[in-house]
Amino acid sequence: MTETYEVDFGALGKVEGRLPHGACLSEVLTIENSPLLFGCRTGICGTCIARVDAKGGTLPPPTEDEKDVLSLLCPNEPKARLACQIKLSADLTIEPIKLTRD
Numbered sequence: 001m002t003e004t005y006e007v008d009f010g011a012l013g014k015v016e017g018r019l020p021h022g023a024c025l026s027e028v029l030t031i032e033n034s035p036l037l038f039g040c041r042t043g044i045c046g047t048c049i050a051r052v053d054a055k056g057g058t059l060p061p062p063t064e065d066e067k068d069v070l071s072l073l074c075p076n077e078p079k080a081r082l083a084c085q086i087k088l089s090a091d092l093t094i095e096p097i098k099l100t101r102d
């Protein structure tokens, strides 16, 4: 049996049903089931930046490329991840981060 996970957006709702282990968030989250937006889907643009908490499990750490983008766009947020780079391996709580330009 394949493990499945829940994706919760807190006050913004949650994905109906459970998503399969290993699913790429950029492929299973859509405008219909998620408040999170995706742009490039390759880890470059930062559109999908969000605070991500894994509940009852862990996610693989960000790659060096993801760390580089996060350090540029959101250097003071330790829970920030690029959602498009995440494959499901735990229940997640995701809070989109709105980036502002100075």
Ligand code: FES
Pocket (backbone or CB within 6 Å): 037, 038, 039, 040, 041, 042, 043, 044, 045, 046, 047, 048, 049, 082, 083, 084, 085
């Ligand atoms: S969609 Fe562009 S970095 Fe995730």
